[in-house]
Amino acid sequence: MNTQLIADAVRNSRGLDEATVWDRLFAFWFRRLVYTQIWEDPEADLAALRLPVGSTIVTISSGGCNALSYLTARPAQVYAVDLNEAHLSLLNLKLAGLRGFSSYAEFWQFFGEAASLSNTGLYLERLRPLLDAETRAYWDKCNVLGRPRHAYFTDGFYRHGMLGRFIGLAHLLAKLARIDLAALLNGKADAPERIQAQDRLHRLFHSPLARLITATPALLFSLGIPPQQRALLGADAPLNEVLHERLLRLINGHPNATNYFAWQALHRSYPGPGDACLPPYLQRSQFERMRDGAGLIIPVHANLRQFLEGLPAREVDAVVLLDSQDWMASEEIRALWNAIDRTGSEDVRVIFRTAGKESPLENQELASLRQIWRRDEERSAAGFARDRSGIYGGFHCYERR
The missing domain is CATH 3.40.50.150 (Vaccinia Virus protein VP39)
Incomplete structure (x- = not known):
């Protein structure tokens, strides 16, 4: 029943004749x-x-x-x-x-x-x-x-799920690129280590590897992005650049001391109990x-x-x-x-x-x-x-x- 409901939703996104192999794979993945x-x-x-x-x-x-x-x-x-x-x-x-x-x-x-x-x-x-x-x-x-x-x-529950594991992969790539995620999360905007981390983040998102990942629909399924939405997200800009811009808005748009979304993206956890x-x-x-x-x-x-x-x-x-x-x-x-x-x-x-x-x-x-x-x-x-x-x-x- 679960798989059928999701398959029907994907079919409604394009129609049976237009549905691609990627659509059907996403329906299976998203259950x-x-x-x-x-x-x-x-x-x-x-x-x-x-x-x-x-x-x-x-x-x-x-x-x-x-x-x-x-x-x-x-x-x-x-x-x-x-x-x-x-x-x-x-x-x-x-x-x-x-x-x-x-x-x-x-x-x-x-x-x-x-x-x-x-x-x-x-x-x-x-x-x-x-x-x-x-x-x-x-x-x-x-x-x-x-x-x-x-x-x-x-x-660590927030390290699980398809998205949690995808973020874990992104953290591994960030480590290999020597991006200081703690500086992005906690550093002051003008701190040298945060500026350096953002510069390295920019280079990673504009690398051939990032272009390869964002060009492969199945690799974005773990973000909950079906093929139809992937086309809307990219629009007229390269998808790696769009995702980089969205990530910067996530970590720079609001104070991270009160932004639990930034904590989940950069730490895969909440900072602690309270309000x-x-x-x-x-x-x-x-x-x-x-x-x-x-x-x-x-x-x-x-x-x-x-x-x-x-x-x-x-x-x-x-x-x-x-x-x-x-x-x-x-x-x-x-x-x-x-x-x-x-x-x-x-x-x-x-x-x-x-x-x-x-x-x-x-x-x-x-x-x-x-x-x-x-x-x-x-x-x-x-x-x-x-x-x-x-x-x-x-x-x-x-x-x-």
């Missing part, structure tokens, strides 16, 4: 755990949405970080929808942690630090009994060496709200459009599409927005990111959608500026006309 952390800033999302208390939110789940973080807005419910069972299994594990752990310290040790040998005991004694059969089977499953997936939390440099759901001050609101999170394994079509009319106040439309053909986007139109309340707002700068709704072939929806230029610009992850080309906020 794995790709993201151990979601790469959209939930604080930018909530600032753009400005939701009243008691709102109903529909979001693509990914790793579940943002679905949980939206509880800070005191919603009535949050539907976390995803095609990928591995990502939903991660969300379900976090929900079990909120129900089963007795303190913030335990929750932080397991999901924040995520690198303690004693987490095996916490999983077996506190989390596993609370999991449904499918989620339990996912985390209990062993690899070829006989190591269960829940052991990821004993040696200053963590996603909201992991912050100490939000722990009780997370525990109290965990029952408001509803994980759903489904195609997002089909899920929306099954909801009552005027049910939803906010829809968060992440970057999913970069996968889609125009007709699938049209069908998705028709479902949002039917399901959304009068004041519904929709936000999403794009690999490129332009919103797909601004294309001529989707002009009919602009008779119903308008892009809020001010909120879109503010969302883009506020998003600490810095890896997307565009942030878009839409509302009804």
Whole structure:
């Protein structure tokens, strides 16, 4: 079921006749755990949405970080929808942690630090009994060496997943290129060691090796970039140069003392417990709200459009599409927005990111959608500026006309 849903999504991105071998390979690849952390800033999302208390939110789940973080807005419910069972299994594990752990310290040790040998005991004694059969089977499953997936939390969870391993490869290349990642993360902007690190980073991204890696679609699958999105990301510029520009925005655009995305990119971990440099759901001050609101999170394994079509009319106040439309053909986007139109309340707002700068709704072939929806230029610009992850080309906020 999991593989079929993802295969259908890839087919909808081009049509059966246009789907390439790379598309089919990506569908197979993407059924794995790709993201151990979601790469959209939930604080930018909530600032753009400005939701009243008691709102109903529909979001693509990914790793579940943002679905949980939206509880800070005191919603009535949050539907976390995803095609990928591995990502939903991660969300379900976090929900079990909120129900089963007795303190913030335990929750932080397991999901924040995520690198303690004693987490095996916490999983077996506190989390596993609370999991449904499918989620339990996912985390209990062993690899070829006989190591269960829940052991990821004993040696650095954020080093796992397809993206975590890809970042690990990037760290190895950085080491070979003598790039001081600690200087990029902690150094002052005008410090000689940081300037030197950025110069070496520039040379690495403009090397023949970087051009080779970015020219091979399969090597970017671990970034969660399907072939269709890869074309949008590159646009008219070489992909290695685009990725270099996005990385610089990630590490230079906001103070790294409060930018946990930079920490994940350069250190594959969070700096420590507390509130200053963590996603909201992991912050100490939000722990009780997370525990109290965990029952408001509803994980759903489904195609997002089909899920929306099954909801009552005027049910939803906010829809968060992440970057999913970069996968889609125009007709699938049209069908998705028709479902949002039917399901959304009068004041519904929709936000999403794009690999490129332009919103797909601004294309001529989707002009009919602009008779119903308008892009809020001010909120879109503010969302883009506020998003600490810095890896997307565009942030878009839409509302009804």
